[in-house]
Amino acid sequence: MQHFPIFVALAGRRVVLSGGGEAALAKLRLLLKTEAHLTVFAPEADAQIEAWHEAGRLRLVRRAMGPGDALCAVLFYAADEDPAEDARTVALARADGALTNIVDNLGDSQFITPAIVDRDPVTVAIGTEGAAPVLARAIKADLEARLPVTLGPLARIGKAFRRMAEALPMGRARRDFWSDYYFDAGPRAIAEGEDAAHEALDRLLDRHLARRDEPGEVAFVGAGPGDPELLTLKARRALDKADVVIHDRLVGPAILELARREALLVDAGKTGFGPSMSQAEIDALIVEHANAGAKVVRLKGGDPVVFARLDEEIAAVDAAGIDWHVIPGITAASASAAAIGQSLTKRGRNDDVRFMTGHDVKGLAEHDWRAIARTGEVTALYMGKRAARFVQGRLLMHGADPDTPVTVVENASLPAQRIVEATIGTLPDRVAAAELTGPALMLLGLAPRAGRPIALNPDAFLAEQEAL
Ligand code: SAH
Numbered sequence: 001m002q003h004f005p006i007f008v009a010l011a012g013r014r015v016v017l018s019g020g021g022e023a024a025l026a027k028l029r030l031l032l033k034t035e036a037h038l039t040v041f042a043p044e045a046d047a048q049i050e051a052w053h054e055a056g057r058l059r060l061v062r063r064a065m066g067p068g069d070a071l072c073a074v075l076f077y078a079a080d081e082d083p084a085e086d087a088r089t090v091a092l093a094r095a096d097g098a099l100t101n102i103v104d105n106l107g108d109s110q111f112i113t114p115a116i117v118d119r120d121p122v123t124v125a126i127g128t129e130g131a132a133p134v135l136a137r138a139i140k141a142d143l144e145a146r147l148p149v150t151l152g153p154l155a156r157i158g159k160a161f162r163r164m165a166e167a168l169p170m171g172r173a174r175r176d177f178w179s180d181y182y183f184d185a186g187p188r189a190i191a192e193g194e195d196a197a198h199e200a201l202d203r204l205l206d207r208h209l210a211r212r213d214e215p216g217e218v219a220f221v222g223a224g225p226g227d228p229e230l231l232t233l234k235a236r237r238a239l240d241k242a243d244v245v246i247h248d249r250l251v252g253p254a255i256l257e258l259a260r261r262e263a264l265l266v267d268a269g270k271t272g273f274g275p276s277m278s279q280a281e282i283d284a285l286i287v288e289h290a291n292a293g294a295k296v297v298r299l300k301g302g303d304p305v306v307f308a309r310l311d312e313e314i315a316a317v318d319a320a321g322i323d324w325h326v327i328p329g330i331t332a333a334s335a336s337a338a339a340i341g342q343s344l345t346k347r348g349r350n351d352d353v354r355f356m357t358g359h360d361v362k363g364l365a366e367h368d369w370r371a372i373a374r375t376g377e378v379t380a381l382y383m384g385k386r387a388a389r390f391v392q393g394r395l396l397m398h399g400a401d402p403d404t405p406v407t408v409v410e411n412a413s414l415p416a417q418r419i420v421e422a423t424i425g426t427l428p429d430r431v432a433a434a435e436l437t438g439p440a441l442m443l444l445g446l447a448p449r450a451g452r453p454i455a456l457n458p459d460a461f462l463a464e465q466e467a468l
Helices: 022-031 047-054 083-095 133-146 151-160 172-190 194-210 233-241 279-291 310-319 332-339 369-373 385-397 427-434 458-467
Strands: 014-018 037-041 059-061 073-078 099-102 115-119 122-126 217-222 244-247 264-267 295-300 323-327 353-357 378-382 405-410 418-423 440-444
Touching: 014 022, 014 083, 022 037, 022 047, 022 073, 047 059, 073 083, 083 099, 115 133, 115 151, 122 133, 122 151, 151 172, 151 194, 172 194, 217 233, 217 279, 217 310, 233 295, 233 323, 244 279, 279 295, 279 310, 310 323, 332 378, 332 405, 332 440, 369 385, 385 427, 385 440, 405 427, 418 427
Parallel strands: 014 037, 014 073, 037 059, 073 099, 217 295, 217 323, 244 264, 244 295, 353 378
Antiparallel strands: 115 122, 378 440, 405 418, 405 440
């Protein structure tokens, strides 16, 4: 970072500008938004600058700048639109101790003015250190569209109310109040004018004061198979609001990053460097945080209603009298079928589909192998990496055709996604050769759709190409 962004307090401070043309005008328009004392040196100035001078908004001195003219100035702008004159005025201003900028000359400037999205008192400054003005403009346009024009007045009204809001305890209660105001009650009220926004704040504070002692709650949220874009909007919103996020090992950093910065993240996959937390410990942890009044998100890979011990956790939360709800996610079977371009069900092939686990509490899991072995059946086998030989044995024993396709999808939806094509006959060898390290799902009865390249994940494909 070559330029460090700061916001300079300009109220009552001196800012000097040399120049009277277009460049000067553009800068002055921005500077006039501040409460700085502006002095402009220009032998000839644009009529607009004259008008501002007449109106008392700046002081125009109708001559070229000389030594001492920038004394006590915090900032100086050379907007002479003439390199030689710019160099002369900047040298003078530096001698006077001002920080200097030459308009459209990044290299010789001591500071630069960013692109600004102005929702005073909310100001977004965008800088690219001159690398990509197009990018800065695009980001600015995007933010202009995204930040409602009412944000300024909302923030101003909110700022004046900060004292009152101190009636709420610090932390979650106060944060919730402000987030309600800025993202819900405020925008709705201000559409009817500033008075309505003031009234909304009063009402909102009453409501939040009454809610102060509310108990916490738990959302069991599906994080999907890994790609953050496969989160539901509800899941995102829950993460946005959570005080505590208790997550599985399967949930990756790209998704955890979406949690609020203040949220407490707990990896229930492990404690410190020790072994995994037991289910009882996880249940207790969820209840403990919710009882303390926190909004808890219990974040699980895929869908919380598929092989995720949801019922045990709900029972614990229920027993403690805590409110809960479930936000579904995309399960690994869906993501894996999508990766190979196949349906899990197909008219005329299979009109049911099984989700089964490779091992259960007792070890390798027993199932209705005869049914699974029938031609055309589709089964999604979770947690089955170590079950390849067992599954093969059981299926062949129950009359399965050894040529039945089986596809293993590792890291479905993630950049590291891999697809291993096999048949029941080749399954153990193929799985062993693939040396799977990530989570993997076995799709019994499905082969990747013909004509689809195996590197179906574009990122992984590109990485492979680069490696070659
Ligand atoms: N609730 C999860 C399943 C948890 S069980 C869901 O709905 O997806 C853990 C198993 O899920 C893993 O052993 C693996 O078989 C499967 N799995 C989870 N994420 C996966 C992914 N990105 N790619 C392939 N399989 C995955």
